[in-house]
Amino acid sequence: MGDHQLLKLVRMRHKALVRVMFVFVVLLALLNTGESLNTYHEQQKNTMTFTQFIEEKKRAAKYHDTSLVNESYATYLKEQRYFVMPQRDKLYSSLVVGQIITIIHYAIPLLLGLAMAGMDQASSFNVAMFKSRFKRRQFFAARYWYGLTCLLGTTTLGIGILLLGIFAGVPTEYVGISGLNILGLLMMNLAIDSFLFTVGIGVGSIFSTLFGMFVFGLFGGWLGASAIQRFMVYNAVNHRSYWSLLPRGDQLFLLLFILALTISVAGYWLTRWLFDRISLENEGDILLLPKLRWVIFVYALIVVPFNFGDWLFQNELLSYSVSIIGVLALGLWWLHRERAQEQLMVR
Structure with a gap:
């Protein structure tokens, strides 16, 4: 009963903050969807003719630009039709990630963690909780998991909105995003959210x-x-010789994914341990x-x-x-x- 009451109290406390985050992420997803589709359709309208393509190649060669040297007009047309050039056999596709995850997505979990921890500290809510019958670790765990769950659910919904918009607005054969790419995208979202939210909660918990x-x-x-x-x-x-020892492609992605989750778990336990030792x-x-x-x-x-x-x-x-x-x-x-x-x- 005590844990249930504590979780209910945390939800009531941070409900407004979570709602703001939810609205912001959904609006961001809708705006990104509209902008991405608009960019794609503008790209189709501005497709060069064969004559224009040849002239562009000559102009590029004049300025020592080698990007079009070995590209044929057929290859150019194929690239123009695709929303993202297919990388179907890859878990991590930089093209897909670049289209969907922006710099703002990195700021949201960090700011949410800071805001949740900072709001409780600035309003003396922590002091009230410390003096109550609830244990500090229970309070910290309830706040952390409530915030992370809401964050993951919201950002996953945002990614889903963007993907649905892309598949609805672009011919399916030219979307270029595979199921494996989507899995990698969701894994990256999990790693980003857990790592940066943990950092935000940690910083907000130790500063007064x-x-x-x-x-x-x-x-x-x-x-x-x-x-x-x-x-x-x-x-x-x-030190390229040492750098070459690192894995590449999906192996490197999986290594970084595991590393991010490991740091997040360690950060959670460390911050909870420190939170239990805060002196009023x-x-x-x-x-x-x-x-x-x-x-x-x-x-x-x-x-x-x-x-x-x-x-x-x-x-x-x-x-x-x-x-x-x-x-x-x-x-x-x-x-x-x-x-x-x-x-x-x-x-």
Whole structure:
């Protein structure tokens, strides 16, 4: 009975937020469907004639563009008819993913997780729950699984709307999307939602203010993602022998899918463990668990200098030094702020 009451309370608490997310995702799916179909039909209207195609090839050759050198007019017409060029034997199709999953889809689960955790913290709802008879772990689990279930259901519905619109508006033989592609798309949606929602819930659970959640959480996450991308590009260019050891195609996709789910599961248990140890005495601090500031400092010292690289006069030594000094200055400000807060509480 207690768990049922808690889940009901969480649903009532976040019902409005989930509804906003639902409406936004559905509207986004409808807009994407209309835009995709409009682009496809415009593409059909603007199909070049044979004469125009030959002229375009000559123009491309003049400007050293090799994209049309080995392409015949028949191949061009075939490509024009397809909504997406078929990759039927592939689980992961970059063309399908690029048409359906946009950058906004990456932001939705992260923002929902931040909003759910941040709203409870900012409104002192967490404090009320901590003082009630409900266990913290039960409360965290109820909120997490309710949010993730609603998110997965809504984003899957959005993908379904887009796919139905494509199959309804484009001749079936020219859609170019197979059942295997759709399975890969749904798997990617699951990985994105679970990973980013877990990150959002985690950040929202350890920071005490919305300022900390969005500035340190979102900005820090963006810096981390940029640093990872920079690291991967650097290794792909300078260490191709090691990069070649990684699997390709669907094998790489499955590896990343399993990795994302594994990190999500680990992040869930870690965040739940931390949430169970939050002290109500730290509400005035940036972090509800002050000891985590050292983890954030180390993270910033690694990510910030590497991410910005030689941003200052293209001098790595100078750039890295200034970046490290900036991070240390922020850390000193943080410590000074917490000490001032502690002295104020003592008085």
